[in-house]
Amino acid sequence: EVELVESGGGLVQPGGSLRLSCAVSGATVRSDYMSWVRQAPGKGLEWVSIVYSSGGTYYADSVKDRFSIFRDTSKNTVNLQMNSLRAEDTAVYYCARGLIRGFDYWGQGALVTVSS
């Protein structure tokens, strides 16, 4: 059974940084497509970033040049380094696996609040 568990959320001031981590069990981050998807309070789902098996990465325009996704294959984790945070980045951030057959596994989410 695949399980994704996010950690690292919290309260941060505008302009600050935060790193989210997604611990994966039952699957290998090196061979899977792994994404971060966020959901602002009361809003819909927004894809943020993806890292795929070859190590390539893509980002939504809203976070490009501020966020960085990377894998730690020794720990089997996918991480999201978030810099220059803004109020509009406030959201629950979900780690999700998959792509061509949809996002088939999701974590429980990590709340990031950007506020002074």
Next chain:
Amino acid sequence: EIVMTQSPATLSVSPGERATLSCWASQSVSNNLAWYQQKPGQAPRLLIYGASTRATGIPARFSGSGSGTEFTLTINSLQSEDIAVYYCQQYDTWPPLTFGGGTKVEIK
């Protein structure tokens, strides 16, 4: 960027009745479309991928259809546990991967 549009925003259905949810893409996504169910306080759950293939463990009352730009999610014989927000998502042309705005299904 492919824009996904869902209709209606809210759908009220009596228990045991059929719910029909629509999703449109601003350009063809072939059959590269998924549907998700999200209950309050929970992560989304994959229902359908490839526009019409049920994910593992999804009850047969959920079905998907369509291709190109028009898609439908049908919930036959709605049950109380189906109350949720449903999202469509295209994975044909990316980045970005894009979601629809969601349809909230409630009990009439």
